[in-house]
Amino acid sequence: MPLILFNKPFQTMCQFSPQEGRETLADYLDIPDIYPAGRLDADSEGLLLLTDDGKLQHRISHPRRKQPKTYLVQVEGIPDEQQLQRLRQPLQLNDFLTQPCQAKQVQTPDWLWPREPPVRIRLEIPTSWLALTISEGKNRQVRRMTAAVGLPTLRLIRTAIGPFSLQTHPLWPGQWQTVDPGAMDGSV
Structure with missing residues (x-):
């Protein structure tokens, strides 16, 4: 299967089994025997890869593979160079030290969809967008990283995993498409 x-x-919960009062992947994907290769928490949006191939799932999601993942992060505040540099360097969180990553401030993407419900904005506190690319994916890692440097996350969207991106494969929330998994061979 592709x-x-x-x-x-x-x-949306990143699972197929029913969750009372919550949408799950089963509300959008009626394809038997597929599983996510990695996860996104309910508060996060964006790109998720699914397959019925256990070996491919392992190649994509295993931490030793260091598959790069890019996130678009709306944060409270405007980052200064010191905060961006702290994000780029290994950052000590309570239970682990992050790997170096790429972090930069970006403009609001013109292709971005509105979130429902919208992010609560406080008029007296400005917001900005960051692009972070990490090669690991611990529980709520990006949120914890931005909070650690004084930039709380308001919205988190995974935009790319390895060679696949929502910019090159435009999908609105809830949409999906199949692709040739061969593109993963060069990056895993």
Whole structure:
């Protein structure tokens, strides 16, 4: 089976089994025997890869493979160079030290969809967008990293995993498409 790219909507659980009162992947994907290669928490949106191939799933999601993942992060505040540099360097969080990553401030992407419900904005506190590319994916890692440097996350969207990106494969929340998994061979 080909690899499936799915744009996970905000507040959708990253599982197929029913969750009372919550949307799950089963509300969007009616394909038997597929599983996510990696996860996104309910508060995060964006690119998720799914497959029925256990070996491919392992190659994509195993931490030793260091598959780069890019996130678009709306934060509270405007980052200064010191905060960006701290994000780029290994950052000590309570239970682990992050790997070096790429971090830069970016403009609001013109291709970005509105979130439902919208992010709560406080008029007296400005917001900005960051692009972070990490090669690991510990629980709530990006949120914890931005909080550690004084830039709390308001919205988190995974835009790319390895060679696949929502910019080159435009999908609105809840949409999916199949792709040739061969593109993963060069990056894993």
